[in-house]
Amino acid sequence: MERTGRPRDPLIDDAVRDATVELLTQVGYARLTLEEVARRAGTTKPAIYRRWRTRQHLVLDALGRRLGTNTTRVPDSGCVICDLIGGITVFVTVFRRVPPGVLGALLTDCTGQPGLRTAFMRTLFEPARNAVGEMVDRAKARGDLRADLDRDLAVDLLGALVHYRALFAHASTDSESVTSAVMTLLRGMAARKLDHAH
Amino acid sequence: MERTGRPRDPLIDDAVRDATVELLTQVGYARLTLEEVARRAGTTKPAIYRRWRTRQHLVLDALGRRLGTNTTRVPDSGCVICDLIGGITVFVTVFRRVPPGVLGALLTDCTGQPGLRTAFMRTLFEPARNAVGEMVDRAKARGDLRADLDRDLAVDLLGALVHYRALFAHASTDSESVTSAVMTLLRGMAARKLDHAH
Amino acid sequence: MERTGRPRDPLIDDAVRDATVELLTQVGYARLTLEEVARRAGTTKPAIYRRWRTRQHLVLDALGRRLGTNTTRVPDSGCVICDLIGGITVFVTVFRRVPPGVLGALLTDCTGQPGLRTAFMRTLFEPARNAVGEMVDRAKARGDLRADLDRDLAVDLLGALVHYRALFAHASTDSESVTSAVMTLLRGMAARKLDHAH
Amino acid sequence: MERTGRPRDPLIDDAVRDATVELLTQVGYARLTLEEVARRAGTTKPAIYRRWRTRQHLVLDALGRRLGTNTTRVPDSGCVICDLIGGITVFVTVFRRVPPGVLGALLTDCTGQPGLRTAFMRTLFEPARNAVGEMVDRAKARGDLRADLDRDLAVDLLGALVHYRALFAHASTDSESVTSAVMTLLRGMAARKLDHAH
DNA sequence: TGCTAAGCGAGACGGTACGTCCCGTCTTAAT
DNA sequence: ATTAAGACGGGACGTACCGTCTCGCTTAGCA
Structure with missing residues (x-):
């Protein structure tokens, strides 16, 4: 046209x-x-x-360009611990590249505007999750992660931790803290086998 | 005075x-x-x-009153799985009692105002965390959770998941989803014992 | 432009x-x-x-419109006494058309703002004075008023009296009072010829 | 009491x-x-x-004290021209002692408050008028001013001129201007005897 | 001399109006 | 036809000031 x-x-x-x-x-x-x-x-x-129709569209677009459109990937290190750390790093990188606090406020402002919300998710939420999801798939294929592990739950556990700490800044997202979290996620928190019959 | x-x-x-x-x-x-x-x-x-000095102070105070000053507690069920679910529920309750999206926007608006940020944490962040933290302590004392489990990390893993899902609404925080997450956190994600020599 | x-x-x-x-x-x-x-x-x-930059500008403009931009004139009656009464009437009319007390307060508020003061004079002060000034010129040309009479002083004597009485309301500005003042102004106050050798 | x-x-x-x-x-x-x-x-x-009940009462009282409660008098010079100049000077003095513009604004603010208005007149208006009135009486008794001259009108003509010029500041109230006005008032403005048969 | 109560000083209050920033939109002239 | 640009109509801001209320203290007059 x-x-x-x-x-x-x-x-x-x-x-x-x-x-x-x-x-x-x-x-x-x-x-x-x-x-x-x-x-x-x-x-x-x-x-x-x-x-740009609204301030939100503008900010989203500006940030999207800044994050880059090149597909994010978690490098395949062969070691599940390194991979998980790499996965977390992908999430951390998002926050490093976005001015602090913008994510939360922008997301709030997208409330009630479905199209905008979708764009937000596609731009700032899903790319990192997809990259980490692929990493989880590889680790499962290698037999490093449980076969019955829910892929989305795994991604959530990693992404949520980063988001939470980045937002509230009550704890660090540096390498050491992250490694500690990864080890706990892998080993589990339970001291012994447990049943839940309630 | x-x-x-x-x-x-x-x-x-x-x-x-x-x-x-x-x-x-x-x-x-x-x-x-x-x-x-x-x-x-x-x-x-x-x-x-x-x-109230600013709109933020007002909203924070109004929400704080609504959440109640009565100390939140996780009931001691004796069963670690139930306890963890109870812990998650405490976090979920916070979001149920606060109008959607307000938490994120308010937190963002606290950026750069240390006193306000502190008040935010004390009112909307720490009470639930403290309750869950105590629950973790009890479970560790009972021998249900690893003795070397970092208390704050455990609280983070639970709280982060709820926050993440409540904010992005990409996944549910209902009972079933929550149970699934708890089981994964307890058992761990690893298929077998793993070393990390990198 | x-x-x-x-x-x-x-x-x-x-x-x-x-x-x-x-x-x-x-x-x-x-x-x-x-x-x-x-x-x-x-x-x-x-x-x-x-x-309008200020309240004063607004009031001045609003009053100016109300007084009309049509040039005020004193009708030429051929009789100097009638003319002088007509001149006084022009001044009286200004006060009749402006809400009581506004003139004084507005003028006061123009203190220290040269541009505003000028506008005030042009709008509410000079038109009536010009009209009366022309009347004085005509009367002088006719030989009804002294050839050496200062035009501005004559205008002042008429305008001041109206202003004074309108403002303090201690005396009337009706036809009778006005006629009496005009007669005094014409004849003069002195009982006989006077010298001033001091 | x-x-x-x-x-x-x-x-x-x-x-x-x-x-x-x-x-x-x-x-x-x-x-x-x-x-x-x-x-x-x-x-x-x-x-x-x-x-003080209102701002107006306060200002009026403060100004009244400043003007002094000592009775104003016009010195009896024996010469009617000097006396009249002295009378005008009494009026001028009032304006010299009061911050510019205050008189008009204060008077306006007294509108609709009879008691306050009366106080204003007694304090800032009448003293000077009384002094000049007495001077006029003396001059009439001496035969310097017309026997049929209205005392209040004479006072008005002098006071109005000062007030008018002080307020609008379009003309001076200095000695020369004042003398010129006095001479005109004494001699009258008419070039010859006039009748008014309308 | 001690007691009582009226009136005082001071501070903060509830509320009106201010003058300004910014929003989102409309109009004109240029491309 | 659509743009760039300027100004517009209007919502809300945070503040200065008004006139008043409440408090604790001071002081005169009575006991």
Whole structure:
């Protein structure tokens, strides 16, 4: 389909995305105003609204570009412990690349807008999970992880821990802490075989 | 310290807190305006600002009252599986009692305000963790959980899962899912004994 | 100069001016609030501030419109006494058309704002004076008034009296009082020729 | 009648009056806040309200003290021109002693409060008029002014001119201007005898 | 001399209105 | 036809100040 009329200036797209990320890191999501984004990008608000329907769409797009579209993968080390640590690292990397606190606020702002929520999940949630899921599959195939282990649950246990600690910052996500968590997840928390007959 | 000047009208305190919770459930955190809170509470903005320094302080206080100050406890069932499920339930309850999305947004808004962040942790984060932590201690004392299990890590693994699923809503936090997670945490994910010599 | 951007809604201009005059007559200048003006005009404060820099500018403009931009004139009756009474009437009319007390308060509020003061003079002060000044010129040309009479002084003597009595309301500005003043001004107060050698 | 209870601190009365006059000269009547008066006087608002019912009462009292309660008099020079100039000077002095613009604003604020208005007149309006009135009486007795000259009108013509020029500042009230006005008032404005048969 | 109560000082309150930031949209001129 | 840009109408903000209420203290007059 052909487009008519004046073509959109592609430089504005980038300038706005850059200004958005810059502002996010400087003042955070809550104090991000399109007025200031437009100012820093050297353009105006209508030009932004023409490209992104809402502030949420803009931030999501800007962050998505920053995270990169190149498929994330967990390197296959052959060692399940190393693989799991690698999996956690994938999650940690997401938080390293996104200004602190933005994820939670953005997610909240997506409440009630299904399309936006889907986009959020596809951009900031699923890529890392898919990479870790594949890693789990490989480890199961190798016989390193239980055959009856639920793939999604495994991914959740790893991802949740990172998310939780990154969000509340009550505990570290560094290598040592992460290794400790991995060992516990592998060995289990139980002291002996247990039944649950209730 | 002396108390002087006209005393604050305690009815306003309650009316504002109630109006805040009501608005949070109706329009969410992002669209909560102090103007509307004041209107519904039958008072004015200055009266609110006199009591709570910021919107965040107000919301935190209102939610804290709603969660109750009565100490949360995990009932001691004697069965470690039941106890762990009970522990998870404590976390789930927090989310059930707080309007959806508020926790994340509020936490984000606390960024950069140490005092506020501390208050947030004390009100909405630590009570549930302490209750679960005590449960873990009991199970360890009974010999149901590994003696070398790190208490905070155990609490994290339970709490993180709930938080993660409640936030992203990609998986359930119902009884069945929770039991499955508990069993995996107890038994561990590994198919056999593993070494990590890297 | 180019005109760009969304044009101002002229209906708002009129609605605000009308609401201003209405409020002035009902509650006076001191209790005039832009909040109430906006409410009655069915608009908001920013829309008002966009049009008038301050409350003073608004009131001045609203009154100016009400007084009319049509040039005031003193009818040429051929009789100097009638002309002078007509001149005084012009001054009286200004006070009749402006809510009581507004002139003084507005003038006071213009203190220290040269631009505003100038606008005040141009709108509420000079038109009547010019009209009376022309009348004085005509009477002098006819030989009814002294050839050496200072035009501005003559205007002052008439205008001051009206202003003084309107403001303090200690004496009337009705036809009889005014005639009496005119006769005194024409004849002079002295009982006989006087010298001043001090 | 005897008073019981703790006596009022007389130092506060003076401190508040002084602070009021100070503020009036610095920021004018419109920006005079009791909050700031109290601050500068080293006291509090209730202490002020206990002494003066309203801001107007306070300002009026403070100005009244400043003008002095000593009866104003126009010196009897024997020369009617000098006397009239002296009369005008009495009016001018009032404005010299009162911060500019305060008179008009205060008068406006007295609208609708009969008691306050009366106090205003007694304090700031009548003393000067009485002094000039006496001067007119003397000049009439001497045969310097017309026997049929209305005393109040004569006072008005002098007072109005000063008030008018002081308020609008469009003309001077210095000695030369004043002499010119006095000569015109004495001689009259008419070029010849005039009849008014309309 | 000690007691009582009226009135005082001071501080904080409940509330009105302020002037401003920012939102999301509309209009014009240019491409 | 569609863009870039400027200004608009309007919602909500956080604050200055108003006039008042409450408290604890001071002081005069009575016991």
